[in-house]
Amino acid sequence: MPQQSDLSYPLSAVVGSEDMVLSLVLASIAPALGGVLVRGEKGTAKSTAVRALARVLPPVRVVEGDRFSTDPDDEAEVSPDGPFGVDAAVTSRPVRLVELPVGAGEDRVTGSLHLERALADGVAEYEPGLLARAHRGLLYVDEVNLLHDHLVDLLLDASATGRATVERDGVSLTHPARFVLVGTMNPEEGELRPQLLDRFGLAVDVAAPRDPATRVEVVRRRLAYEADPAAFVARFAQDEHLLASRIADARDLAASVVLGDAMLLAVAQVCAAFEVDGLRADIVTARAAVAHAAWCGRTGVTREDVRVAARLALPHRRRRSPFDSPGLDDDLLDQALDDALGPDDEPEPPTPDGGTDGGGGGGGGGDGPGDSDGPATDERPGTAPEGGTSSTPDVPSARTDDVPAPQPHAPQPEPPQQPAGPTTTAAADAPFRTRLLQARGTTRGRSRSDAGRRSRAESATGRRTGARPASRGGSLHLLETLRAAIPHQAARGRGTGAGGGDRLLIERSDLREAVREGREANLVLFCVDASGSMAARSRMAAVKATILSLLLDAYQRRDTVGLVTFRGSAAELLLPPTGSVDVAAARLEQMPAGGRTPLAEGLAECARVLDRERRRAGARRPLLVVVTDGRATSGPNALTRSLEAADVLAADGVDTVVVDCEAGPMRLGLARTLAARLGAEHLPVGTVDASALDAAVRGSILRGRAA
Incomplete structure (x- = not known):
């Protein structure tokens, strides 16, 4: 009841x-x-x-005083607090x-x-x-x-x-x-x-x-x-x-x-x-x-x-x-x-209240419609929901025919400053296993929610790499605390009766906490060149496959992801940082391409996004992935402004990877120059595929042995 x-x-x-x-x-x-x-x-x-x-x-019936709430009527259940006598008090709660x-x-x-x-x-x-x-x-x-x-x-x-x-x-x-x-x-x-x-x-x-x-x-x-x-x-x-x-x-x-x-x-x-x-x-x-x-x-x-x-x-x-x-x-x-x-020719069996299993909701109590499409609620404890079931206690079978599917995320409208011009939308090639991209160095994880599988970081879990004086909220390391206290026992009067006999005397300064190194999740912000130089259908399909593969890698490593694109004369935050990489994949699939290359505007938009995220509580360490061929063709002094925008990101200490999509026999090396100004790792797009990279390394080793 x-x-x-x-x-x-x-x-x-x-x-x-x-x-x-x-x-x-x-x-x-x-x-x-x-x-x-x-x-x-x-x-x-x-x-x-x-x-x-x-x-x-x-x-449930429980034995009074049993912290494990074992069933007194089930002899197979044994409580660590037991055994209890036959006269133990039993109550219901x-x-x-x-x-x-x-x-x-x-x-x-x-x-x-x-x-x-x-x-x-x-x-x-x-x-x-x-x-x-x-x-x-x-x-x-x-x-x-x-x-x-x-x-x-x-x-x-x-x-x-x-x-x-x-x-x-x-x-x-x-x-x-x-x-x-x-x-x-x-x-x-x-x-x-x-x-x-x-x-x-x-x-x-x-x-x-x-x-x-x-x-x-x-x-x-x-x-x-x-x-x-x-x-x-x-x-x-x-x-x-x-x-x-x-x-x-x-x-x-x-x-x-x-x-x-x-x-x-x-x-x-x-x-x-x-x-x-x-x-x-x-x-x-x-x-x-x-x-x-x-x-x-x-x-x-x-x-x-x-x-x-x-x-x-x-x-x-x-x-x-x-x-x-x-x-x-x-x-x-x-x-x-x-x-x-065999074919279903039989009528649906009735439920105890006289209805059938497969129907929609049955209303009750005259409280309004008993059949609905879904809920909406304020989920705070003790408040009414904004959706749920009808007033009848008979919960019907799960039928989704009348429940509207969640609406797909529509692409954001083009900014008004985008010039009219031909655009294309290419489907991505099949994703592949990528090499590990990670932020440089080791940082101290800010929260338990940072735990992930990408970049090195001090964390509450992982292998122990040392110890340091304990700070508030740290995990005490008993062995290192004892080692720190032992040299001072004579000075503190141990064994003389002045300090408490033979007890080990520990002071606050002796306390040590373990330093552990694990992996953290990052904010991976993709900055994608969607200009005309990238718009060839076969080329954009390969680029999207690369980004989709990196998104899959981010999913497996518990990262937060965001997506900035640039084309025409402006950049657009296509997806604010989110933990849902499937939403990012949907936005990527809908991403159009064409027009000039506003590289400077794209990098500037990334700087603004990262600055906003840096101010949030519990912000994750960012990793910027710039996917471009390095060409800058929008506005006066486009290349100079792009390099200046890269200098701003480099001055902020943003860890960056540049995925170079330049192809063909005539290569200008602009993406490599951009990577140098960003202080970033430069990766030709073909080397992002870990399988291809492994094959190339094995081939090089075999050729060396043959020689």
Whole structure:
């Protein structure tokens, strides 16, 4: 039963986004699914729906004083705090919603030595982390795409196995960690790595509603909630109670649901048709189909259960490259089901409330339209969403036919100063593996979010390269601290009774922190020459392939990217710095070419962009990649002004790489001259391809051996 004292927004009052709510419900029915990833633009009820889910989950029975919340009715669950006697007090409590901050460390997630007890009492006691607290509850990670990879992997491993193992700080133990893992993210702020994306059991994309009537209902409910939260929650109390009861019944029924051989073959047929890697997709789809059957009150899996499960479990697994859009082809899905089960001539089975699985949302309570195209919300805790589900507690099956797809990013209009003239838009050639481009030297990482795989930097993780006097916020290095204190023990009176007997005497000046070197992510700003000298179709296709390959490399190294282009008489910031490289790839694909070459204006625009980014909190170290043939033909003294603009960037200490696109027998070497003025690394475009470079080096070695 939902907690009436909780005034958070009710799940049954959310309008639209049936697929998102259904995926959360299915993961609650079958936690072994591996969690849910919710992707969507800001203001789409992601956080609101997750926080509302905790209200409708059944309470859990726990032993009083058990920090690990083990199930007293499950003899297989052993708590590190146990054993508990047969007369131990047992109580019920609501399901916990544990939120994991993006900046949390590994010790906060898994737990570690209780430092206060160790220092004060000399007792080695384990302090549980967030995984232990989330056991039998919800673990929520907002902006999961900004969480460090090894922490995401740690969460997903625990979610899949149901246990967490701790081997750190002299602590060695294993404890239960079964929870519903929910991650939310805005794709425009960066993508999850493919290997991590695949580890989420279900994934769903949400978008804001386009229907005016739905938007009106969203606003009406939000205003009503903000005016009187208690009255609004009471208004939906009955719906919340029904929804909670249905989830509890589905959990009990799930163990009795039969997945027959025919339906299991259909699952395998669908997964094979979409060419997903590995067998995790088959397992998750099968589990989701069972959970959906239980949610609908059935004891056998049907065709519609498999279809719904495939819609939620497969779209994020079929991406062949980071720039592929997730999604399923409905015709291919139907064809795969027809091949396995025969044509679908049967009517859709009814749900417990008398409807059918495949419909749109059913309205309830006379609160407005119950069918919508998507959500829109203020995602702050305790506020009403701007979208979600209808007031009925019956969450329909995931159907995307009526949900509008996110609108593609349209290219920005041409600046008014661009002269009219012929332009071309060439498609990129196939991308390739690039050589590593990195900023020079080693810097001290400014934040945990800087962690990446490009340039050398001091960081909280990585190999230890030394130690230094501890600063506020640094990680204490115990061994180096002891080494610093030992030479001063006699002077401090150790062993004479004056300083405390035989205890090691440590002062603040002895404290040392480890210096570790790892890799950081950078702001990679592409400055692309789109002028007429680059506009030959075959040439621009090769240039775009080079940039696309560098974007792919930036994706894999967790970089932020931006895109400046110049042609005609002006430069344009085609894409402000963003973590979403697939957006950058889309803008690159639409980039026109033609006209004169305003190289000076392009470099000046880059200087302005980098200056703005430098002033932002937590700004990343920039790496400027200039892609040009070096010709400057726009305006008076074009070449001189270009070199002067290069001097400004060089004076600012911007690390730069010039990719020289000059081709043909008559070469002027202007890009090399530009690189020299920028203090940049000069790379002919052919040497960016790591495979070609490796082949050239091997050929040179073989020729040398033959000689």
